Amino acid sequence: MNYRKWVVGVVLAGTALSLAVAPAPSNADQYLPRLGDIMNLVQVRHAKLWFAGQAKNWDLAAYELAQLKQSLADAASFYAGLPVDNVTTLSQPIQSISDSIAAKDGKRFASAVTELTSGCNACHATMERGFVAIRIPTDKPFGNQDFRPKGR
Numbered sequence: 001m002n003y004r005k006w007v008v009g010v011v012l013a014g015t016a017l018s019l020a021v022a023p024a025p026s027n028a029d030q031y032l033p034r035l036g037d038i039m040n041l042v043q044v045r046h047a048k049l050w051f052a053g054q055a056k057n058w059d060l061a062a063y064e065l066a067q068l069k070q071s072l073a074d075a076a077s078f079y080a081g082l083p084v085d086n087v088t089t090l091s092q093p094i095q096s097i098s099d100s101i102a103a104k105d106g107k108r109f110a111s112a113v114t115e116l117t118s119g120c121n122a123c124h125a126t127m128e129r130g131f132v133a134i135r136i137p138t139d140k141p142f143g144n145q146d147f148r149p150k151g152r
């Protein structure tokens with residue numbers, strides 16, 4: 001028995017009404033990442049995306065952008081309470097980043113990532129998390145990853 005079922009079992013055992021409680025959702029056995037945990041992944045990918053673009057490693061940048069989009073999509077689907085507007089307004093900067101990667105245009109890339117970053121902070125402000133202030137990263141976060149394109 002997994003921990004969650006065990007907890008639910010113990011909690012429900014205490015009350016006669018327990019059997020009337022709605023059945024556990026079908027995905028009860030799946031691990032649901034906490035929103036803050038997904039956001040930490042988004043933060044990592046935001047940083048890696050930036051450094052990939054700085055190194056003109058466009059393959060890596062495209063990969064990190066896809067990962068970042070997926071994490072944001074996970075956040076939106078698992079946490080329906082997130083403001084829809086703050087999610088949809090990200091699609092425009094994300095498209096610009098994608099276009100700039102395809103065009104290998106470092107300047108456009110930089111301004112599109114800056115725009116995306118404003119979108120991160122706009123939602124944090126809406127959600128009363130304005131103290132989580134995202135910016136263009138200054139230091140490379142991962143000394144164990146070479147951001148340069150292969151063969152250079």
Ligand code: HEC
Pocket residue numbers: 034035036037039040042043046082083086087090116117119120121123124127129132134
């Ligand atoms: C649609 C809303 C929304 C968007 C867009 C958004 N965030 Fe968040 N973010 C949140 C919320 C809500 C929290 C607080 C989560 C919590 O308290 O569990 C958060 C928390 C965070 C945290 C703090 C996590 C921690 O444990 O320290 C980081 C870092 C973060 N976001 C990064 C980003 C980055 C980077 C982007 C943009 C690429 C972004 N977020 C876009 C809503 C959003």
